[in-house]
Amino acid sequence: MTDTNIKAGWIAVDWGTSNMRAWAMSASGTVLAEARSDQGMGQLSPDAFEPALLAAIGDWIAGPTTVIACGMVGSRQGWIEAPYASVPCTTLPERLVIAPTTHPDLTVHVIPGIKQTQPADVMRGEETQISGFLARNPGWDGVICLPGTHTKWVHISADEVVSFQTFMTGELFDTISKQTVLRHAIAADGWDDAAFAEGLDQSLSRPERLAARLFSLRANSLLNGLSGDAARAQLSGLLIGAELVAAKPYWLGQQIAVIGESRLSTLYIKALASQAVPATQVNAAATTLAGLTAAYKRLKG
Amino acid sequence: MTDTNIKAGWIAVDWGTSNMRAWAMSASGTVLAEARSDQGMGQLSPDAFEPALLAAIGDWIAGPTTVIACGMVGSRQGWIEAPYASVPCTTLPERLVIAPTTHPDLTVHVIPGIKQTQPADVMRGEETQISGFLARNPGWDGVICLPGTHTKWVHISADEVVSFQTFMTGELFDTISKQTVLRHAIAADGWDDAAFAEGLDQSLSRPERLAARLFSLRANSLLNGLSGDAARAQLSGLLIGAELVAAKPYWLGQQIAVIGESRLSTLYIKALASQAVPATQVNAAATTLAGLTAAYKRLKG
Numbered sequence: 064m065t066d067t068n069i070k071a072g073w074i075a076v077d078w079g080t081s082n083m084r085a086w087a088m089s090a091s092g093t094v095l096a097e098a099r100s101d102q103g104m105g106q107l108s109p110d111a112f113e114p115a116l117l118a119a120i121g122d123w124i125a126g127p128t129t130v131i132a133c134g135m136v137g138s139r140q141g142w143i144e145a146p147y148a149s150v151p152c153t154t155l156p157e158r159l160v161i162a163p164t165t166h167p168d169l170t171v172h173v174i175p176g177i178k179q180t181q182p183a184d185v186m187r188g189e190e191t192q193i194s195g196f197l198a199r200n201p202g203w204d205g206v207i208c209l210p211g212t213h214t215k216w217v218h219i220s221a222d223e224v225v226s227f228q229t230f231m232t233g234e235l236f237d238t239i240s241k242q243t244v245l246r247h248a249i250a251a252d253g254w255d256d257a258a259f260a261e262g263l264d265q266s267l268s269r270p271e272r273l274a275a276r277l278f279s280l281r282a283n284s285l286l287n288g289l290s291g292d293a294a295r296a297q298l299s300g301l302l303i304g305a306e307l308v309a310a311k312p313y314w315l316g317q318q319i320a321v322i323g324e325s326r327l328s329t330l331y332i333k334a335l336a337s338q339a340v341p342a343t344q345v346n347a348a349a350t351t352l353a354g355l356t357a358a359y360k361r362l363k364g
Numbered sequence: 365m366t367d368t369n370i371k372a373g374w375i376a377v378d379w380g381t382s383n384m385r386a387w388a389m390s391a392s393g394t395v396l397a398e399a400r401s402d403q404g405m406g407q408l409s410p411d412a413f414e415p416a417l418l419a420a421i422g423d424w425i426a427g428p429t430t431v432i433a434c435g436m437v438g439s440r441q442g443w444i445e446a447p448y449a450s451v452p453c454t455t456l457p458e459r460l461v462i463a464p465t466t467h468p469d470l471t472v473h474v475i476p477g478i479k480q481t482q483p484a485d486v487m488r489g490e491e492t493q494i495s496g497f498l499a500r501n502p503g504w505d506g507v508i509c510l511p512g513t514h515t516k517w518v519h520i521s522a523d524e525v526v527s528f529q530t531f532m533t534g535e536l537f538d539t540i541s542k543q544t545v546l547r548h549a550i551a552a553d554g555w556d557d558a559a560f561a562e563g564l565d566q567s568l569s570r571p572e573r574l575a576a577r578l579f580s581l582r583a584n585s586l587l588n589g590l591s592g593d594a595a596r597a598q599l600s601g602l603l604i605g606a607e608l609v610a611a612k613p614y615w616l617g618q619q620i621a622v623i624g625e626s627r628l629s630t631l632y633i634k635a636l637a638s639q640a641v642p643a644t645q646v647n648a649a650a651t652t653l654a655g656l657t658a659a660y661k662r663l664k665g
Contacts, residue, residue: 178583178587179583180587180588182580182583183580183583183584183586183587183588184579184580184583185582185583185586185587213545213579228576229579229583230575230576230578230579231544231545231546231575231578231579232575234544234545235540235544235578238539238540238543238544239536239539242539242543243532243535243536243539244514244532244535245532270571270572271571271572271606271609271610272610273574273575273606273610274531274532274533274536274574274603274606274607274609274610275529275531275607275610275611277531277532277536278485278514278530278531278532279483279484279485281486282479282480282483282484282485282486282530283484285484285486286479286481286484286486287481287484302575305572305574305575306575306576308572308575309572309573309574309575309576310576
């Protein structure tokens with residue numbers, strides 16, 4: 064996984080529930096190498112994080128090395144809990160939390176997540192993407208949408224997170240399409256643009272009927288030969304449409320940036336365009352790295 | 365499971381996806397014995413139904429015996445497909461479908477389900493419960509709600525099913541509470557009436573915000589110590605509330621009968637009462653048996 068000739072100036076780590084991704088960085092901020100691991104937070108006890116990290120990036124260490132990590136690694140079930148900052152707050156953390164290590168040359172700083180008390184909400188990892196986006200777009204005000212398993216809508220003003228809201232849209236799509244009776248109607252892959260648009264339109268025009276639409280996919284598959292591709296795309300449209308209606312206080316009249324995996328971001332941008340809302344697509348991995356870099360620079364002053 | 369002294373006049377069978385339940389009936393319609401099996405349609409190939417049935421009720425057979433069966437046993441993946449009747453239609457089927465058997469004394473008649481083309485919908489098993497309810501309440505007009513994994517709302521007029529709609533509420537509750545991140549927030553059991561009422565009220569007053577409410581359960585658990593019992597009850601309230609809003613064209617201004625498992629039926633009756641809609645609770649098993657009996661009587665003439 065790693066190149067033994069690489070000696071990192073510092074190491075950037077994005078450690079989520081399912082995966083870990085690390086970059087060997089030069090002191091000046093160039094990416095020297097990249098490593099990935101499927102040892103996500105979800106499967107690690109607190110004392111298993113250091114061995115998992117060293118297995119992935121140990122070869123990069125030559126002398127005292129700083130690691131900056133974001134994501135679920137800082138949750139209560141992670142390596143060490145990095146207590147949430149509270150909105151309103153900057154996304155560039157004032158204080159990082161040092162994780163316990165045994166390797167003599169390793170210092171691991173964990174970036175805290177952000178919480179909101181009312182309505183209750185939390186994020187871990189997205190704050191670093193936002194901070195990276197703001198580092199590249201100084202003074203930007205507006206709303207950032209971060210689509211994914213748990214999509215976030217985040218209101219940014221004067222370099223601070225003012226408020227945010229999480230939607231379980233990605234996880235609902237995954238669970239409903241794979242774990243319910245709809246699995247018989249929905250293809251594992253495949254797509255149909257018109258069916259996506261139809262689902263979107265149904266939820267946008269009559270959001271209160273979402274609960275009634277779901278079983279129709281199964282019935283339309285049984286009785287009317289609705290294809291697995293069309294059912295898949297229509298479910299996605301129904302769920303993203305329902306999210307858009309509920310997130311309207313966020314996107315209405317705002318400039319929007321969408322940070323996420325490319326295919327999914329495109330769906331959100333199409334959905335927003337259907338409401339005449341323009342949105343800018345932003346590369347997620349580059350933004351995460353920019354956020355980790357901003358945290359490193361601040362730490363090193 | 366069975367009593368070898370029982371000789372059935374005929375046998376009533378309710379065969380669903382997960383379970384099978386059978387009753388030995390006297391010619392005059394008295395229940396002589398009951399048997400259950402966990403060999404549901406979901407795990408049986410077509411040629412495995414007869415052995416599964418005989419394993420449960422073979423001892424009841426003394427001479428030529430008629431079996432009347434309803435439920436998923438008649439689906440395309442079942443013992444034999446009993447093609448759907450189309451609405452508008454009576455729930456007492458005009459034609460039963462005979463399943464292939466090898467036992468010389470066994471004749472198995474399967475009750476067809478009901479379909480609706482627009483909006484597409486299907487039922488299998490509920491038609492028999494409705495037919496049993498109507499056999500006990502001749503001339504009844506109104507709306508029948510059958511809560512369960514896939515809750516049905518059914519408009520009955522002049523002894524016919526006029527239209528119906530299925531909601532995946534039970535399956536969504538089960539899947540969301542067990543398979544998503546909310547599993548960390550939701551107790552496996554337990555209840556909180558006030559939290560149910562709060563979830564119900566949230567969905568009834570702002571149904572378009574359902575997508576936004578779900579992750580709040582997780583965040584309220586993390587940040588505000590929302591109990592697992594309260595989160596469980598609130599999720600139930602949110603989903604039943606969303607169903608009620610979408611099913612309003614069914615229940616508004618109608619008399620309502622609720623046929624289902626007792627605890628779940630009580631929740632629907634409470635939810636309807638919150639909208640000032642009175643509803644009558646009906647015992648599900650007795651209704652199924654009454655429907656199977658009505659089909660037997662019609663067959664025998």
